[in-house]
């Protein structure tokens with residue numbers, strides 16, 4: 722009986738140069754450069770005193786949430802279609818993404834002096850690094866095995882476009898999979914990005930402006946919550962990442978304004 726051909730050993734994205742990854746426009750190069758930036762922010766965060774962590778955390782959230790949202794809506798469905806074990810592989814990273822959404826939601830309710838903050842920050846860094854390793858060492862090399870460089874560049878463009886119009890905040894109640902997350906993307910992106918502008922205005926304004934912008938941010942948070950709770954936003958969800966019906970579904974979307 723003939724044996725099935727053994728798969729060539731996968732090479733991590735970390736060991737490959739831009740040319741091997743399919744060029745600068747390839748989805749693999751784009752992923753790797755975001756992951757490098759994420760590692761820089763994690764190192765910076767670990768070196769910061771608590772009073773200075775907010776600036777680094779905001780930069781980290783704005784990198785991580787659109788990046789992961791675009792993976793969930795564009796890349797992982799492709800892997801599930803191409804690989805016989807795509808379901809199990811992608812579920813693992815979706816669970817990591819779900820944990821990041823929950824950790825940030827919890828973290829942003831805590832005061833700076835709260836003793837729960839430090840272990841949460843530690844776990845956040847840990848799970849983000851696990852996610853990068855899973856993607857660079859396994860999922861993305863498996864994608865590379867299946868696609869030609871031209872396909873990797875086309876997928877890179879699609880991922881980049883979706884990333885630029887994805888939500889910028891944690892949404893632990895929304896599905897980590899299509900169609901729920903794709904349906905949720907448009908309203909939540911609009912609300913999240915308006916909140917980013919409102920919060921920036923609140924931080925830089927006179928006290929009266931800050932008060933008005935803070936109130937507006939609160940209303941927008943309620944609107945985002947109403948959107949999150951629509952049942953259609955959970956369609957396609959795997960039960961292991963579902964938070965419908967537990968206390969998460971009662972939690973309001975976080976505000977990034979200082980408490």
Ligand SMILES: [Fe+2]
Nearest residue numbers: 752788792856
């Ligand atoms: Fe990634």
Ligand SMILES: [Fe+2]
Nearest residue numbers: 789792814852
């Ligand atoms: Fe990821």
